[in-house]
Amino acid sequence: MPLGWLFLIVLLIAALGYAAGRRRALAGAGGSLRAMHSLPTAYGWNVAMAVLIPSLLVLAVWSLASPFVLDRTVAPMMAGQDGEIGLLMSDVRRVAEGLDLLGEDPASVSLEGLRERLAGAGVALGQDVSAATLAAAARYKELGARSALLQSVLVLAVALGMGAWAVRRTTPALRARNEVEWGIQGLLIAAALVAIATTIGIVLALIFNTIKFFQLYPASAFFFGTTWSPSFGGGSSLGILPLVWGTLYISLIALLVAVPLGLFSAVYLSEYASPRVRAWAKPMLEVLAGIPSIVYGLFALLTVGPALLAVFGSGGLGWMQGGTAVITAGLVMGIMLIPFVSSLSDDIINAVPQAMRDGSLGLGATQSETIRQVVLPAALPGIAGAILLAASRSIGETMIVVLGAGAAARLSLNPFDAMTTITAKIVSQLTGDQDFTSPEALVAFALGMTLFVVTLGLNILALWIVRRYREQYE
Incomplete structure (x- = not known):
């Protein structure tokens, strides 16, 4: 399932959870706001946040981790090829995207035929793309389809499960307002941590690659060279x-x-x-x-x-x-x-x-x-x-x-x-x-x-x- 559709379905489940949580709180209190700890909207948002936060977290983590796992799984198939593994895997991903674009079965298409059809669709493959690249791309495409299916099932299961659990525990005595405020505070802290982690990641990437550079080129010639x-x-x-x-x-x-x-x-x-x-x-x-x-x-x-x-x-x-x-x-x-x-x-x-x-x-x-x-x-x-x-x-x-x-x-x-x-x-x-x-x-x-x-x-x-x-x- 495309990520856009998956995201919209999660939002729909959250909206339904909001309505269900609000209705359950009002029904439990007999329609009296005095018998409720929080306003009805707080109960609705408590259920909606219980749906959105864990499901979107799973969606984000899976989307970020899936390419790395796929690369590490398919990379051994390119071990005997000439060239840097990063560039070879880039070719594999490009061919896999071409197979998805054309909707082709990898077993029924030749490399030359694929190159010609992709060129007609505006996607160019280099002449150095080999048959091994096509085989690796087919495997990459297959694993990517499985990963997308598992991602959709897991995200929807988490959204539905957390929504049902949150609706079930919704009672007039539930401190929904406090839980919503704690959730918002957690989101703000997470946003700050993401910014800090991004900064640290950028600095570490610069440091490690700079150290690698100075292992190949003398620092004195770099800092004091005039050419x-x-x-x-x-x-x-x-x-x-x-x-x-x-x-x-x-x-x-x-x-x-x-x-x-x-x-x-x-x-x-x-x-x-x-x-x-x-x-x-x-x-x-x-x-x-x-x-x-x-x-x-x-x-x-x-x-x-x-x-x-x-x-x-x-x-x-x-x-x-x-x-x-x-x-x-x-x-x-x-x-x-x-x-x-x-x-x-x-x-x-x-x-x-x-x-x-x-x-x-x-x-x-x-x-x-x-x-x-x-x-x-x-x-x-x-x-x-x-x-x-x-x-x-x-x-x-x-x-x-x-x-x-x-x-x-x-x-x-x-x-x-x-x-x-x-x-x-x-x-x-x-x-x-x-x-x-x-x-x-x-x-x-x-x-x-x-x-x-x-x-x-x-x-x-x-x-x-x-x-x-x-x-x-x-």
């Missing part, structure tokens, strides 16, 4: 310094654009703008934060780059060789960061006690003097934290850099040269079917770990500064 020249055929130079320099250089230009404009707009909105102007100006400014980064990247590639090239290129000053350059990506990234700096700084400036402004104005200072000598110094720690958060955001940006800065890894002070960053090279190293046992592919994890440590340090520093500022005025 970035990966080659999957061997003989690579994987020095990170040009990438670090490009990342910091572009981020510096972005901050030089975003910090003055964002800070000045925050001062205007918080100190000078009328409520009517602020009501429409602040949302309009924050629209910039909602624009996807790929749109900024296209803006840099198609608009800002050609405009800068017309001024600084061969037709102008002759400083710029192409539209993709550090200055292009830096300017567009700075525009993207303006709402980050502006919104955070605006909130921080508004948090400065009004009594400090009134005291300054009462002593005869003008409004501009009050802002310069009282408000901004008081808000400075929070503004510094906002700038650090914007810096960490700029360091992790990818699409603007890919489309606007170029792909050259070089150490140069010229902002009109094309350069690249750590994030752009992570994308390029993991693009395509790469051999993840080679240092040229594993270096992406080392780059990601380096970027993670840098941005984590900036975030911790920014949060520490902001927390210290807030403790001062709360």
Whole structure:
């Protein structure tokens, strides 16, 4: 049974359980709310949650575990084939999906016939797919069908069983409200644990693959090398310094654009703008934060780059060789960061006690003097934290850099040269079917770990500064 239909059936059982639990509680109390511990809706939700939580948990665990179990079961059939087992199993899954798509019996179709029919359906199989792959795909398809059937039976059995049990124990004296609140609290705790576990999983994946990379490539050459020249055929130079320099250089230009404009707009909105102007100006400014980064990247590639090239290129000053350059990506990234700096700084400036402004104005200072000598110094720690958060955001940006800065890894002070960053090279190293046992592919994890440590340090520093500022005025 498809997962969508299975999910809808579970929801239907929960809805029926809600109605049955509510009706049973009212019937047991003779229709009197005074004889019931909780409201009728609490009894209904108690039954519905008893259906939904365990059945959806079984559905999620089975859906996550089933692919791993199927891979481990079918993988021995590909033991004698040439190639990495991960890539071979990818072919097996693709062929199995093709068999499902066509509804073919694996015993009645040849590999060439399957390839031709899938090509007609828009699914391409590589020429290196062997007969052993077809046999493994047939086994994979068979086991997948059994797994789906068992999943449907188990999920529906759990839903019906838990629903019947919850309805049976529903009485007017049942503390349904308390149980519903405990269930909601458990769901909130589980959501928090999922977020924490996901973070831990990401960090562990980076750490283990980084360790694997440094077992194949010396750490000293990686951290202190000045040449970035990966080659999957061997003989690579994987020095990170040009990438670090490009990342910091572009981020510096972005901050030089975003910090003055964002800070000045925050001062205007918080100190000078009328409520009517602020009501429409602040949302309009924050629209910039909602624009996807790929749109900024296209803006840099198609608009800002050609405009800068017309001024600084061969037709102008002759400083710029192409539209993709550090200055292009830096300017567009700075525009993207303006709402980050502006919104955070605006909130921080508004948090400065009004009594400090009134005291300054009462002593005869003008409004501009009050802002310069009282408000901004008081808000400075929070503004510094906002700038650090914007810096960490700029360091992790990818699409603007890919489309606007170029792909050259070089150490140069010229902002009109094309350069690249750590994030752009992570994308390029993991693009395509790469051999993840080679240092040229594993270096992406080392780059990601380096970027993670840098941005984590900036975030911790920014949060520490902001927390210290807030403790001062709360």
